[in-house]
Amino acid sequence: MSETIVESTEETAFLDLHKKFVEENKSSSALSAIHESALSRFEMLGFPHSKHEMYTYVNTKKLAATTFAVSNPSAKIDLIEKHIYSGCENSCLVFVNGVLDRSLSKLKDIESSVKISSLEEKSDTDTLLESVENENDVFACLTNAFCSDVTVVEVPDKGQVAVPIQALFVSTGNTSLPEMHSPRLLWKVGKLAEVKVIEKFVGMQEGYFTNMVEDWRVAEGAGVVLTQVQSDPFGAWNFHKTRVHIKRNARFHSANASSGSVLVHNHFEVRLEEEGAEVILNGVSVLKGKEQVHNFIRIHHEAPQCISHQHFKNVINDEGRSSFDGTVIVNQGAQLTSANQLINNLMLSDDCHADNKPNLMIFADDVKCAHGATIGQIDEDQLFYLQTRGLSKKFAKELLTRSFAESIVQTIQFSEVVKELSNTLLKKLEVENV
Amino acid sequence: MLEIKDLHAGVDGTEIVKGISLSVNKGEVHAIMGPNGSGKSTLAKILSGHPAYEATSGEIIFDGKNLLEMDAEERSLAGVFMGFQYPVEVPGVNNAEFLRMAHNARRVKAGEEEVDPLDFDELLSEKMKMLGMEKKYKERNLNDGFSGGEKKKNEILQMAILEPKLSLLDETDSGLDIDALRIVSEGVNKLRSENNALILITHYQRLLDYIKPDFVHVLSQGKIVKSGDKALAIELESQGYDWVTTAD
């Protein structure tokens, strides 16, 4: 046996695709360096086999074996207005097939407070390269190898962005030859700056793979509120890696609402790098049919007195499938850490499935950590209680499942998003067999 | 109004109620007393239609209808109300909204129009005031984190909103402090009329000083072993249950 890495046909197909991609796209030298580094990372990691740590509960075989075309960023799209939240009409970044479309983006309200660019500064390239070289998620490596642009959004020190920024990711989709889209973003939030961001994923038809990576650098004392709304059609894959580095006394609060598809994978890697940093990750999914949502989370407490909260809830019906694989790592020296992690699954059918692996790895001694996971059905006593007040069994069940999911939806700070989710995500609970 | 005839009932094949007959007419107040584990709450659960409890023989007729054939929600809509000994907590369901939904379910059943949130809020405020409940209980989730006494008050609030024909209050007095007991009892008395009836399950004579029963029954080992008037409750309080349960 030789020592050289022998790729399986799946990896070879992506390497060939990459050659084509490089030929067709004239990239800057900075971007080329990123592509190169990412590609060698990809070759080293390879697609997940059955015992892959990051994809234990996620079957990616079919995805890896799919023949993709690289996206066509100049595709014509229409009717994006309905996907722009009220309040974000003049603060929205529109990505078509993974690439920022300047003509569709409306930035009037944030022009003066936010700087939006491609990779221009050397320091940004360095940040990106560091991120790329340390990437352990093979799909994120693909994003880094296939992104035809990096969008850098910068909020300067003490910048207060008055309106929420919406980043809309629209895919045109292609049912005969699925496309792979690789949006790549870098958010830089300066000292004591405040920003709120809503990311939304939609598709005009099935047949695409949105494979996104975003880096967040949150400087001292800054505050970020991030909301992610995944609402792709069923036949679209959505892989999304959010990597966050948080400095002293800064806050990063996020909520993810996933409506599921053939395969949705949310990966959060958070580093609490300096004292007093705080992260909140909330998530909710409502799954029907064969929809899947998988969450993979690693939170690193690297400094004392940092706080991390995670609360994820899934409502799973039919043959839906979800998993939660989350580990909080409390480094030596990260004293007075406060960390908790809670996963609640509500199972509505016999054929649905949920895997949970909450985990704490603690190398400091003075810490306050808690974690737990529940898998349950509708509480019969609650159901009976509501019925004794005259509510029908069907209505009472709906009320209970809805309220289960609603508690996470209500943590979302944008009423427009909450309103929308009530009519989309939570509406999915109004079915005859719930 | 309510006719229970030789009712046998239990759970998982164990008989707990062992032949109870009881007749309740409009306007009456009945008190059921008896030692722990004698089957009082089981009788209440059977009456309210709990799916885990099964009547093995006997009949329950309410307003001419066979209650045992009705679902819990049908019984409620027909006018039966159960104030639970241990009300269930329902996190995530807002108390005021829940009360409005329950109120409207009853109205729809009666062929009336649903009440909108604003009008309902007025009704709710009035009833809460009657029971000495602070406004904050509107915003709270249904019984979620309520203290024992708060849960009992909330049960009576539901009774006030639903205006049932027959109410069964299972140890509503336990958990209430002296002032709350007085206020809640006065509230219950206000809800009484010659068209509705009340069954109180209690261990204490104290409650019966506020809400005067027409009949007092002693339940022991799944049977009514003695019935009488209010004087029976006074006797029980001073002498304990032994003299009735062993005399049987």
Ligand SMILES: Nc1ncnc2c1ncn2[C@@H]1O[C@H](COP(=O)(O)OP(=O)(O)OP(=O)(O)O)[C@@H](O)[C@H]1O
């Ligand atoms: N779900 C159940 N499973 C098993 N046993 C039960 C169940 N419910 C009631 N029992 C039993 O039936 C008997 C009667 O219980 P019940 O709750 O009706 O008593 P009670 O008269 O209300 O008592 P208390 O005064 O303490 O409230 C008890 O022995 C109890 O343990």
Ligand SMILES: [Mg+2]
């Ligand atoms: Mg009892």
